[in-house]
Amino acid sequence: MIEAGANHSRLSERSATGIAGLDEMLRGGLLRGSAVLVEGAPGTGKSTLGMQFIHHGATVAGEPGLILTFEMFPRHYYRDAANFGWDFPALEAANKLRVVMSSPEVTRADLQSVSGRLEAQAHQIGARRVLVDSLSHFERLTNDPVELRQMVFEFINGLKRMGLTAILTRENPALLGETANLEEDLAFVVDGYIMLRYVEIASAVRRALLILKLRGSDHANDIRQYEITSRGIDVRARFEGQQGIMSGSPVSTAAEAFIQAFGRKR
């Protein structure tokens, strides 16, 4: 939301996601070394967005990447990536990608060793990017929000020390609209916050993307439509003529309704 012309971060400081519309909203990409939360309901494409960021880094931007997963097997990522035409096994063979799976039973104490493995892999391939899929797994390690916050804070600081630019996914259990309360406050710990939401418009469910926070950088503040295509996430135009989009159940503006009923004024 920093004004045009005020954008003093050089593009060379940016890690482009490879999603054209999103990179434009981000004014070029993620700030190198930042950690950005991508949150959404099931099926909104959080992991896809993250994989696309990793794939773009490994194939176009010359930034090898890591994927840290706690539940899904590497082959799941291979298969899902293949759906979008991304050849993850080839990237692994070329030392441009590592998929690191941690046991879903990992405890808080184990986190150190997870970080160790991550660092070793990062070193091997000279990784510059990481996808943590998902941060929700951390939430299952403790019921104490203070401990959770500190744990995530330390983990993210670890990623930064490794020189990684990070996308961290987070599952949002609300299908439409907001949860009443984000008690873990993880959004305060990260450098950026991208929200993916379902929105019901005209008897169909659309997807909406919003950048709510981007520390140290300007960003677009409009709510954009996006699609999951055969080539990955495609961010498109903003919504028009709707009120309350972030509630998931927007209504047409009255002006829009008049126009639909009576035609546009000339």
Add this chain to the structure above:
Amino acid sequence: MIEAGANHSRLSERSATGIAGLDEMLRGGLLRGSAVLVEGAPGTGKSTLGMQFIHHGATVAGEPGLILTFEMFPRHYYRDAANFGWDFPALEAANKLRVVMSSPEVTRADLQSVSGRLEAQAHQIGARRVLVDSLSHFERLTNDPVELRQMVFEFINGLKRMGLTAILTRENPALLGETANLEEDLAFVVDGYIMLRYVEIASAVRRALLILKLRGSDHANDIRQYEITSRGIDVRARFEGQQGIMSGSPVSTAAEAFIQAFGRKR
């Protein structure tokens, strides 16, 4: 939501449900080997949808099927299926169907043996499909959402190892609209998510179907009407002129209201 032309999954990879409108929305059927959640309030026809999927597999698609139930007796399924003209005892006799009933008192520890029985039956008839009716039963085995998720995750992986395409029903206690919070996050574990909902329109209660997620495949994103007829589920046109359908209490769009009051513009 993957764009037209982008649909690179071959139809031969699909297990059609036999519900024409739904198969069209799914771009041919469920992906083979996927596990899809069908969620809805009492009376929305979750089990009927699942039985139709099993019946179509056994009679048309050459894919024998299993039904796993925790509460209802096999004869209940025979009777309910008969209401739709589906002869389940005949299919059992022809080794194209098995209804496997697990005790409602099954514990988490017993799940392994349930899986064993399921696998044995699957092997006997060469099953390719399964209906798990309902996943809600798993929710009663533990109050720990992390344990529940892992349990369901493992169970589903077991089904996949058996080569089964699965429909898993889940009871939604909210009659109209959404529950505030899906704390078990089961929707993150499955490959697809189909929602069945009641919707009040024009002083009557209609039924709405929505595909919210379908991993690795394009799907329709509109909210469709459906009916439970004497031949099973019948998916019809999308709703028109309504806002907030997923809330269960939509309102007419203002444009629709003008049109109803003043007639359509020419």
Add this chain to the structure above:
Amino acid sequence: MIEAGANHSRLSERSATGIAGLDEMLRGGLLRGSAVLVEGAPGTGKSTLGMQFIHHGATVAGEPGLILTFEMFPRHYYRDAANFGWDFPALEAANKLRVVMSSPEVTRADLQSVSGRLEAQAHQIGARRVLVDSLSHFERLTNDPVELRQMVFEFINGLKRMGLTAILTRENPALLGETANLEEDLAFVVDGYIMLRYVEIASAVRRALLILKLRGSDHANDIRQYEITSRGIDVRARFEGQQGIMSGSPVSTAAEAFIQAFGRKR
């Protein structure tokens, strides 16, 4: 909601309630041997509907009936029935009715003996119908929703084994609109579900009836007005020109508002 012509249940399989409008909505009455939940707030007439079903069975349909109560004394039913012109003592004398009162302190363990008494009475008069008033009493026997569901499931199966068609009332603590969550999920256990609701329209409180579920049968899906008259429940026309009836606080449709203000279009 099964389509016209699809109604393959013979009328001889139906137990008419004797409430004309409701029987029409039910396509002739309750399916013999089914158990139907009637839910509503205080004063909506749940017990009246149930007594009318029992009275009609005993006097017109040749189906003697039982009333099982946990709190109200038989004389309360006699008095309330008398208000509608139904002579319950005479029916008892004629062996066409039994009112069975169980202590409100009945425990889960006692339920078996309650069932025993019920069965004995059913046998004595050849009962075909039963009113359980109210199922809410079961909810007070346990705080464990799993145990509750199983208990009710078994109890209902017991009624079916006795060959009884059952109406089970359930108290809904919400005066207007829905409770947020039906955690006991009893609606999943029964064969049918009839909702009675208060609705505020035009500065008065009306009553609304809706059939939400009817296993194995077609049924009307509109929301009907009803009154409690001196002859019992009287189900009337559907509501017109209202949106959000089931919320208890509907609003006029915009079309209706235009019409009221400007007159109907010709």
Add this chain to the structure above:
Amino acid sequence: MIEAGANHSRLSERSATGIAGLDEMLRGGLLRGSAVLVEGAPGTGKSTLGMQFIHHGATVAGEPGLILTFEMFPRHYYRDAANFGWDFPALEAANKLRVVMSSPEVTRADLQSVSGRLEAQAHQIGARRVLVDSLSHFERLTNDPVELRQMVFEFINGLKRMGLTAILTRENPALLGETANLEEDLAFVVDGYIMLRYVEIASAVRRALLILKLRGSDHANDIRQYEITSRGIDVRARFEGQQGIMSGSPVSTAAEAFIQAFGRKR
């Protein structure tokens, strides 16, 4: 809601409240021997309504009355009654009224002795009416809703055995609109239910009265305005042109709004 002509209760069976508009809504008054709940927020006039019922009984209807209080001292009732011109000390002197105060620390075990004192007083003056102010006090004796319900049920039955017609007040903590859940379900135990509510209309707070339930009798179902005047409760006309009155924040009907803006159609 029983239809006109259907009102088979004789007026001689009624205990008039002395509030003309309310008696009309009740079709003559409370049924003798019934127990009616009067619920409302602070300042809605529950106690005033109850005192008026007692005063009318003692001075006009020849039915002496009791007031049972758990918190306020008798002198508080004398003073409040005097505000309306009701001379309670004189009625006590004439053996037409007794104000019985129970300690606020009364336990469940003490309830029996409270009933004993009540019965003794009732006998002394030949009481036919009672005001219990307030039933909310019972709610403080137990946190177990089942125990509470049974306790209130027994207490009310005790009042009926004494031949008393009862008004029981109940405090509603919600200032505007409904509480989400009436978990104690006391409304199921009583014979009638009168709701007093605050309603914001045209930048002022009005009072609304509604009879929601009246066992064994017809009653008006409209939502009426009332005022607390120097002569007590005065029930007036129904509200007009408002939707959602019971929510406490009604909106003008659209028709009403058109009329206010453009004038009434001729």
Add this chain to the structure above:
Amino acid sequence: MIEAGANHSRLSERSATGIAGLDEMLRGGLLRGSAVLVEGAPGTGKSTLGMQFIHHGATVAGEPGLILTFEMFPRHYYRDAANFGWDFPALEAANKLRVVMSSPEVTRADLQSVSGRLEAQAHQIGARRVLVDSLSHFERLTNDPVELRQMVFEFINGLKRMGLTAILTRENPALLGETANLEEDLAFVVDGYIMLRYVEIASAVRRALLILKLRGSDHANDIRQYEITSRGIDVRARFEGQQGIMSGSPVSTAAEAFIQAFGRKR
């Protein structure tokens, strides 16, 4: 809400607050010896209203006053009062005011001694008014709502025995609109209830005052605007053309909107 002409309380029985608009709404002021709750969110001016009542008593009405505080030091009141031009130290010197500070750690057991100190001070200066700032402090002494109510009830009765007219402030944690539930029910214990609220209108936040209850007296029932000026609280006209003011987010009435858009009808 008692009708005009019905106002049988003599003005000599009133303690004017010195806030002209409020005294008019109160029909002259608080009834002597009554205890009135003033509730509002932070910054709504509860303490200011109370201090103005005390200042008016001490300087104009010949009624010396006490301020009982549990958290703020006397010098805080001096400073805040000075902002409005009220010289509290001079009033203390003239024996027309006492600010009594109780430790924030006061326990329930200590309350007796607090009352003792209060009574001693009241005796010294012949106090007739008291400001208790704030009653919220009592809520921190116990988590048991029954105990709280009794404690406050006794405390208020103590104030009445001392012959004091009391304003008791209470903090409302909701910034806009109502809290869902006033579980402590303190509003039932006091004689009057004045609500201070924030209201968003036309992209600004206004303040609203409403008298909800005033035992034994008529009062205005409209919702008035007020400002905090350099001379204290200033109560002004009622709001116009707004619906749902007490929710904190009112909307213009439709009639108002038509008028704004098309001009007033002539």
Add this chain to the structure above:
Amino acid sequence: MIEAGANHSRLSERSATGIAGLDEMLRGGLLRGSAVLVEGAPGTGKSTLGMQFIHHGATVAGEPGLILTFEMFPRHYYRDAANFGWDFPALEAANKLRVVMSSPEVTRADLQSVSGRLEAQAHQIGARRVLVDSLSHFERLTNDPVELRQMVFEFINGLKRMGLTAILTRENPALLGETANLEEDLAFVVDGYIMLRYVEIASAVRRALLILKLRGSDHANDIRQYEITSRGIDVRARFEGQQGIMSGSPVSTAAEAFIQAFGRKR
């Protein structure tokens, strides 16, 4: 909200924030020695506002400042400040700024030593301003709201004894609209309360600023838009034609909608 002309606080008593629009809303700046809460969701710019206040004091107003942080390292502030062109290391070198970091594990007992360090640093540079970033950290030290309130109260009093004017940030977990309940009541303890909010308007997310409370001073009461520019916070005009801004999902006023559809009346 004190009226024009009533502003008796001299400007010399004000600490300007350096944010022109905010200083105008504050009638010149914060009152010296006051403690003001700045609350907002992640990304609303709470810390930026606080750093700007500190920077303006150190560079323009001749008031050196402190920053107390519990989680972020001083270098984080240097980097974030540099984004706005503020050279914090130079200010530290010139003894006009100190960034004091307390361990995130600080306990309640440690608070005294934190205050000691703060006081020592304040003395060294003659600090007149302090930014506490964030007060939310105190909320993590106790679950007892009474203890929290007292702890914050004492801490703030300590700051005042040091002669500091304070901005205290607080994280608001609700992204849009209000949290239901501010149970800690911290807003009652501070002298001023500034709210930062996200607001969805015309398919984009804007930022809104509101001063809700400012003890001892007049302030603007309108809801203003603001941006985070490359030079810090920029407070702009109020919102126009919106209702319910503080809910986060305002709707256009009906008047606005008519104007948009039909043009402004002439």
